[in-house]
Amino acid sequence: MPLMTGRSDLPVVVDVEEGVTALPDEFAFIRRHFLALAGPGALGLTDDAAVFTPPAGRELVIAVDAMVEGVHFLPDDPPETIGRKLLRANLSDMAAMGARPSGWLLTLACPDRAAEPRFNEAWFAAFAGGLAEDQRLFGLSLLGGDTTSTRGPLVLSLTIVGDVVPGRALRRNGARDGDGLWVTGTIGDGALGLKVLLGELADRDGWLAGRYRLPSPRLGPDLAGIAHAAMDVSDGLVQDAGHLARESGLGVVIEADAVPLSAAARALVTGRDDLLAVCLTGGDDYELLLAVPDDEAAALQACCAAAGVLVTRIGRFGAERAGVRVCRADGAVFPLARTGWSHF
Amino acid sequence: MPLMTGRSDLPVVVDVEEGVTALPDEFAFIRRHFLALAGPGALGLTDDAAVFTPPAGRELVIAVDAMVEGVHFLPDDPPETIGRKLLRANLSDMAAMGARPSGWLLTLACPDRAAEPRFNEAWFAAFAGGLAEDQRLFGLSLLGGDTTSTRGPLVLSLTIVGDVVPGRALRRNGARDGDGLWVTGTIGDGALGLKVLLGELADRDGWLAGRYRLPSPRLGPDLAGIAHAAMDVSDGLVQDAGHLARESGLGVVIEADAVPLSAAARALVTGRDDLLAVCLTGGDDYELLLAVPDDEAAALQACCAAAGVLVTRIGRFGAERAGVRVCRADGAVFPLARTGWSHF
Structure with missing residues (x-):
């Protein structure tokens, strides 16, 4: 129940008395831009969580990284690359652990789109398109996420999941004298x-x-x-x-x-x-x-x-x-x- | 490499020529407030990712939720409850799936602490203390996270991990006529x-x-x-x-x-x-x-x-x-x- 006024404060579905059938804007937005990226564990992005069977005989590796507009990327960076940069930063964490990535989740705190018209449909289509390209390239799929509004700059947080042979994860604390x-x-x-x-x-x-x-x-x-x-x-x-x-x-x-x-x-x-x-x-x-x-x-x-x-x-x-x-x-x-x- | 100026722009470790030994502020901050919450998979919060063995014979359940100050909580809400509210919202997703929660990761995009003095050590100690209480209460532990700065309001994103008996996750799509x-x-x-x-x-x-x-x-x-x-x-x-x-x-x-x-x-x-x-x-x-x-x-x-x-x-x-x-x-x-x- 957000405090946010603006577009979010409008009736999300008008015809309540006649029976609600339309999707609220937020869910239609997710379906439009992100459903194509969802893997089988994502349950169509319609449930409260993703469910997946961990690969047999492997340890799981999980990491999260956030990026903020004006801190980690520039406001005029192309939308195609903004999501990919965050995904790749997380993939780099998997590489550093010697892990094989399999899935990811995304939260997106977005400036009000009425106040910040550059966050339009074309922007998000390009943003999601870049991510789709990278998840094909690196062989993983979207598991879930959350979208919300913010009065501040765009904030993205990406969780990545992977796996590794038990005991073979690369750590930071293993360097030896003379290495x-x-x-x-x-x-x-x-x-x-x-x-x-x-x-x-x-x-x-x-x-x-x-x-x-x-x-x-x-x-x-x-x-x-x-x-x-x-x-x-x-x-x-x-x-x-x-x-x-x-x-x-x-x-x-x-x-x-x-x-x-x-x-x-x-x-x-x-x-x-x-x-x-x-x-x-x-x-x-x-x-x-x-x-x-x-x-x-x-x-x-x-x-x-x-x-x-x-x-x-x-x-x-x-x-x-x-x-x-x-x-x-x-x-x-x-x-x-x-x-x-x-x-x- | 953030663009952010302010405290982040100061030399983080001064005595480079004499050999860097001190922890940068960000890492000391994490150690001070969050290390006590870290479970065994978190690897002391010092590695690029967490590593854990998934429970044998179970499916994994994973979800993420974000909360933004002024949208999901009030600026003057007590810091003890802000993190707990987000954790509990995620625990509620686990409950909705019939899953048993085990671990969580947190990203924290925080307003510059020089500009927003209320985000001081006492604030974060109370914030982390509330989370520590809840993770004891609900039997899970911190796996990892990320901290960053933002020019906007506080944005938190929490990923939760749990597990369920295979095939027994509760879904949204199973209701039947007459239920x-x-x-x-x-x-x-x-x-x-x-x-x-x-x-x-x-x-x-x-x-x-x-x-x-x-x-x-x-x-x-x-x-x-x-x-x-x-x-x-x-x-x-x-x-x-x-x-x-x-x-x-x-x-x-x-x-x-x-x-x-x-x-x-x-x-x-x-x-x-x-x-x-x-x-x-x-x-x-x-x-x-x-x-x-x-x-x-x-x-x-x-x-x-x-x-x-x-x-x-x-x-x-x-x-x-x-x-x-x-x-x-x-x-x-x-x-x-x-x-x-x-x-x-």
């Missing part, structure tokens, strides 16, 4: 892409903005038995490496010049240590950070190559001292004013 | 309670406001094998009865005067059909609506009595005509301007 610190893909594209979209930097071919809007979750490589520890980079490489180290009771040294950059990032960063710092701390990478012992390095490279995923050693864990140290090739400390993002 | 329409507890307390809190009505003893802030999920009665269909009343009795009927391909008649009211509601509603209409359509009840054949009525009453839950027959499903009809004791149609809430 190499490895990272997939390239770092900094998302952070630089945001600066491009804000007009602070130029991007020759749209690569960086594309990576900001559509990260690539690294679900391909089967890292169980190879990586001692894993997580994904969302809040900034330096800060997130610090989490891996702390949870494992170790420190870590990152070689700033070894951090893999895309050609587009390299073109901007060369000679600009301030922009290299943006790459190292900006976040929104959704790449995997891995602790891998040297005798598994070849296996790591082989399984990533088989999945078409670049993987690069960028540092080393050590027991001598806690924390993160970021160094240049000559061993000098690379100066950073901050390590990553905190929302509080 | 009685039954409801647990009392209807309208939440809707009247909101009016009390808005100063529009007087409440002698705080019962109605209490029911608005803390609904009672009806997890007790074991309804499998008794009810043909079930759902919980969140958007309004009339509208939600319409969902049960529509999903079952039937119509339903509700006897307005048979709808159970609490003593506090009865005192206000007597002689005020406008307030009876509020009860029938206001929502926020979190009671169960059930389709039960007459030959299971005694079993229904017995299992509800055993669980200490009132249950009342308030109408009947029929195949003659679609939709909902709301009637007085003399058969006359009870006039309603709307049936319940829609957020779009």
Whole structure:
């Protein structure tokens, strides 16, 4: 029973005396845009919950991530990519656990559509269409969700469900003294892409903005038995490496010049240590950070190559001292004013 | 990598060159307020996802509900009850499916705490304390979550996980011609309670406001094998009865005067059909609506009595005509301007 006035306050079904048969707007909206995405467990999105049989002999893995307009995406980002970015951020969490994703649920707190006309039917059709494309691409299906109104910006929260062989989930706390610190893909594209979209930097071919809007979750490589520890980079490489180290009771040294950059990032960063710092701390990478012992390095490279995923050693864990140290090739400390993002 | 400026834009860990060891504020916040609530699957709330073994021989049930300040709860509601209301709304979904809840995840999009000083440590301690009390009461534990900042009002989204005997989940689409329409507890307390809190009505003893802030999920009665269909009343009795009927391909008649009211509601509603209409359509009840054949009525009453839950027959499903009809004791149609809430 919302307090919200506006469209929600209108009679949702007019002809009560003659018998209510029409769907209220909210339910018709869900049916129109999301029913095509629903998997069998979703029960047609008409029940109070989804019901599914967990895969036999597997552990379940579950995570949730929220995104807020003006915080995690830009108001003028295309609706096609907004939902996909959130889904991919969650898929990246599944990749970081070594899990296989199977389903997702979405809550959508939407500004009143009368007051914010850009949230029209075409916007939601594109939003849901992007999600439909990604769930085909990554092989999962919608289980359920909730829609509500808000006086504030669009807030999305996505829950993802997957599974893993029992005992094989990749944790953050398994790094060992001497393990190499490895990272997939390239770092900094998302952070630089945001600066491009804000007009602070130029991007020759749209690569960086594309990576900001559509990260690539690294679900391909089967890292169980190879990586001692894993997580994904969302809040900034330096800060997130610090989490891996702390949870494992170790420190870590990152070689700033070894951090893999895309050609587009390299073109901007060369000679600009301030922009290299943006790459190292900006976040929104959704790449995997891995602790891998040297005798598994070849296996790591082989399984990533088989999945078409670049993987690069960028540092080393050590027991001598806690924390993160970021160094240049000559061993000098690379100066950073901050390590990553905190929302509080 | 949020765009948000403000506290989030400050260096989160200052002493980078000397090695980062401190926790960023956001992670310290989570540890401070939520770690005590975390169950074993939550992995100390430090990993990218939760991992748990699904109970053998059961189906999993999963649902998500969001609540927005100023829409689902009032800005001056006590922080102790805000999280509990959302948890209980989700527990009510589990009850409606006949499922046993086991775990939950929470996302919290919070106004910048520098700009909104009421969201201070004491507020969050009370918020988490209320949730801790309820998860003890209802026997489940926190699996994970996400915190972020927003420029808008507080937005909470809660995912709940439970399980059920395979094939025994209660659905909305199982009502049959001639089934009685039954409801647990009392209807309208939440809707009247909101009016009390808005100063529009007087409440002698705080019962109605209490029911608005803390609904009672009806997890007790074991309804499998008794009810043909079930759902919980969140958007309004009339509208939600319409969902049960529509999903079952039937119509339903509700006897307005048979709808159970609490003593506090009865005192206000007597002689005020406008307030009876509020009860029938206001929502926020979190009671169960059930389709039960007459030959299971005694079993229904017995299992509800055993669980200490009132249950009342308030109408009947029929195949003659679609939709909902709301009637007085003399058969006359009870006039309603709307049936319940829609957020779009």
